[in-house]
Amino acid sequence: MTHKERTTVYDVVIVGAGPSGAVAARRLAEEGMSVICLEQGEYPDYTKLRHSGFEFELTKNQYFASNPRRRMAPSDYPVNVVDSDVEPLMWNGVGGSSVLYAAAWHRLKPSDFRVRTVDGIADDWPLTYADLEPYYTRVENDFAVSGVGGDPAYPPGYEIPLPPFPLTQMDRKLAAAHDRLGWHWWPGSNSIATVKHNGLLPCVRRGACTWGCFDGAKASVDRTHWPTCIRLGVKLVQNARVLRVETGSDGLATGVTYVDRGTGRAHFQPGRTVIVSANGVGTPRLLLNSASKDHPDGLANSSGLVGKRLMMHPYGTVSGLFDDFFENWQGPYGQRSYSLEFAETRKDTNFYRGAKWQLMGMGGALATVGTWPWGGNSDVWGENFHPTVQKRFGRSAYWGIMAEDLPSEDNMVSLDPDLTDADGMPAAKITYKASQNTWDLLHYNQERAVESMREAGAYETAVMPLQRETGWHILGSVRMGEDPRNSVVDAFGRSHDVPNLFVMDGSVMPTSGAVNPTGTVAALALRNSEAIIENRRSQPVSKAAEALRVGS
Amino acid sequence: MTHNINDFQSRIAWVADTLIPSDSKSGMPSATEAGVPERLLPRALKERHDLAPSFFLALSRLPETCPSSPLDAIRALGSDDFHTISFLIAGAYFLDETVNRKLRYPGQEALHETPDYDEIMEAIERVQARGSVYVDVA
Ligand SMILES: Cc1cc2nc3c(=O)[nH]c(=O)nc-3n(C[C@H](O)[C@H](O)[C@H](O)COP(=O)(O)OP(=O)(O)OC[C@H]3O[C@@H](n4cnc5c(N)ncnc54)[C@H](O)[C@@H]3O)c2cc1C
Ligand code: SF4
Numbered sequence A: 001m002t003h004k005e006r007t008t009v010y011d012v013v014i015v016g017a018g019p020s021g022a023v024a025a026r027r028l029a030e031e032g033m034s035v036i037c038l039e040q041g042e043y044p045d046y047t048k049l050r051h052s053g054f055e056f057e058l059t060k061n062q063y064f065a066s067n068p069r070r071r072m073a074p075s076d077y078p079v080n081v082v083d084s085d086v087e088p089l090m091w092n093g094v095g096g097s098s099v100l101y102a103a104a105w106h107r108l109k110p111s112d113f114r115v116r117t118v119d120g121i122a123d124d125w126p127l128t129y130a131d132l133e134p135y136y137t138r139v140e141n142d143f144a145v146s147g148v149g150g151d152p153a154y155p156p157g158y159e160i161p162l163p164p165f166p167l168t169q170m171d172r173k174l175a176a177a178h179d180r181l182g183w184h185w186w187p188g189s190n191s192i193a194t195v196k197h198n199g200l201l202p203c204v205r206r207g208a209c210t211w212g213c214f215d216g217a218k219a220s221v222d223r224t225h226w227p228t229c230i231r232l233g234v235k236l237v238q239n240a241r242v243l244r245v246e247t248g249s250d251g252l253a254t255g256v257t258y259v260d261r262g263t264g265r266a267h268f269q270p271g272r273t274v275i276v277s278a279n280g281v282g283t284p285r286l287l288l289n290s291a292s293k294d295h296p297d298g299l300a301n302s303s304g305l306v307g308k309r310l311m312m313h314p315y316g317t318v319s320g321l322f323d324d325f326f327e328n329w330q331g332p333y334g335q336r337s338y339s340l341e342f343a344e345t346r347k348d349t350n351f352y353r354g355a356k357w358q359l360m361g362m363g364g365a366l367a368t369v370g371t372w373p374w375g376g377n378s379d380v381w382g383e384n385f386h387p388t389v390q391k392r393f394g395r396s397a398y399w400g401i402m403a404e405d406l407p408s409e410d411n412m413v414s415l416d417p418d419l420t421d422a423d424g425m426p427a428a429k430i431t432y433k434a435s436q437n438t439w440d441l442l443h444y445n446q447e448r449a450v451e452s453m454r455e456a457g458a459y460e461t462a463v464m465p466l467q468r469e470t471g472w473h474i475l476g477s478v479r480m481g482e483d484p485r486n487s488v489v490d491a492f493g494r495s496h497d498v499p500n501l502f503v504m505d506g507s508v509m510p511t512s513g514a515v516n517p518t519g520t521v522a523a524l525a526l527r528n529s530e531a532i533i534e535n536r537r538s539q540p541v542s543k544a545a546e547a548l549r550v551g552s
Numbered sequence B: 001m002t003h004n005i006n007d008f009q010s011r012i013a014w015v016a017d018t019l020i021p022s023d024s025k026s027g028m029p030s031a032t033e034a035g036v037p038e039r040l041l042p043r044a045l046k047e048r049h050d051l052a053p054s055f056f057l058a059l060s061r062l063p064e065t066c067p068s069s070p071l072d073a074i075r076a077l078g079s080d081d082f083h084t085i086s087f088l089i090a091g092a093y094f095l096d097e098t099v100n101r102k103l104r105y106p107g108q109e110a111l112h113e114t115p116d117y118d119e120i121m122e123a124i125e126r127v128q129a130r131g132s133v134y135v136d137v138a
Helices: A019-030 A115-119 A129-142 A169-181 A226-231 A279-289 A382-392 A436-455 A518-534 A543-551 B005-019 B036-047 B052-060 B070-075 B079-093 B097-103 B117-129
Strands: A010-015 A035-038 A079-084 A235-237 A240-247 A253-260 A266-276 A315-321 A337-339 A355-360 A396-403 A412-420 A426-432 A460-464 A501-503
Touching (some): A010 A019, A010 A253, A019 A035, A019 A226, A035 A240, A035 A266, A129 A518, A169 A337, A169 A396, A169 A436, A169 B117, A240 A266, A240 A279, A253 A543, A266 A279, A279 A412, A382 B005, A396 A436, B005 B036, B005 B052, B005 B070, B005 B079, B036 B079, B070 B079
Parallel strands (some): A010 A035, A035 A235, A079 A426, A266 A501
Antiparallel strands (some): A240 A253, A315 A396, A315 A460, A337 A355, A355 A396, A412 A426
């Protein structure tokens, strides 16, 4: 039952307090708009991380596990993955998945915005690299990106605001190998402060990044954005699970209905504009669950594309074993270096587009007998135990191979017909199969990565073709485009059907690129927010919300 | 249901040494030599109290004394139980200072190194000299 208290009508209601919601909240509040953000989880409790002792590896996947299906925190919602090759990973709380991200930071390449023009497949974006470039530059400062500018894998002008990490033995080996092979290699760019910046402390390299950064160096938006948002007057409501975006008889959004997870009571939060920033699974789930008599197939879904074209960057690994001992456990766990040599379509292959390779940390002693990045650990026990630890600990490196995922309407997020969360909202169901293009792309890149490891001196390599629990990047399920018949939102995230409803997360991406997406998610959110600010006088608003405003 | 670790000591001893025997080549101790049953496992179970009930439940399905093919017996519990047992035993083993010292693992310590900018510049100049690596769509 809806709780009927007189509530303030905000200029903007945002669903989700992750990077996209936080970037929007801050920018809109800076311009004096009244903003409320409803977030189903709470602030992360970093004291639950045993980041500095030998207990770290034993405990890291407990409270801060990245798979909500394993973590099962009260703020998580169920995701049915029975029909999916890849499981989506996320953090549901203030900061969103930036609490757990490895913080490998990238821009898309110019051709990523023009896949149809360049390769004759998939789609072009309704904007270009040049359109997004100024926003990339600004969010890179806000997210404390460290690294080295001048990467020839990008057009000139891509500078990085903070200084890089020192090169490690692992970087040196791979850099020298790529010099000999003539392949691209570059020091890692990460949204991790190497010097004090924007409320962050310099990284101390304990390597806990994907389990929460206790030391306060990683740019998760609970640290970089929310304190400023609160100072600017943004109201952040925790434990507020949004069930529906509501619309009036004029077809415009009036606000959202949410459940206070503490009391179990439902509330209506009116707003003049609604922004959904709930990620590539949460956003289509919410829009589909907002179906009504006027929108029987879900809100903003006249194209039928809400939930379709899900992309998750299928991920494989190639690890190498070396004779000499080097400190491969040190942080950051975000990429130490990367290669974009094979990131775009090549003439000599049978597939389109490409992959990004990232050289990541290996972890400590316990990780040598775990499943990651080795693919399995059934044969490491008994007489194999010590030889395995000796071979791997301090003597191994791996390339993570992140495949560009091409959109397919068969890969999708839908509402599970049976399963619900604790508040009765239908669970998300993922249907996802890696395409032949993906398999060919991964196979080719893994062969090249084996060459890279061998050239760097590895005496043995191991290939893991497609790891299942790697759905860190959840993209594409609310496609943007110019034509309302084949896209859900326009180039500024505005719904074609409901002009005061915006989507600001990675679900709007028409294609996925091969690189980590948060730089693009944040840049899009900033660009879209500035469009809202610019158009605020002409923004259509529901009469129902206006009536409430007068009465409030 | 709570379990008393003392009721499981004989099972823990053979299970731990089956998974982690000693190794003369590397000089590494077995799980019991390192102190897993009495000293380290109670610490590990305290840290991972969430896994303790399934750990003891799985152990209770194993014989009290070491069977003839001990690794096969632990594997026969199924992959979930095998994982819980092996993860906690190995996790306990790697809590030990001496084991880590022998591996030359200092733990995830805080580091404050300054980069060698000359080295970085030399490395990237070699890459830049090879030319651009992107499709120009302009
Ligand atoms: C383990 C891991 C590693 C990653 N590594 C990298 C990396 O190295 N580099 C990179 O670029 N990206 C990485 N990512 C991806 C990155 O975290 C995301 O791109 C980014 O967080 C997306 O921001 P977002 O705001 O769109 O969504 P999210 O961060 O997912 O935030 C969405 C928020 O919405 C809330 N929400 C959802 N539904 C509702 C509802 N109905 N009501 C109320 N609230 C709701 C959620 O609780 C959540 O807080 C990683 C992700 C994970 C999980
Ligand atoms: S390595 Fe740096 S960014 Fe990662 S957890 Fe440690 S301090 Fe944080």
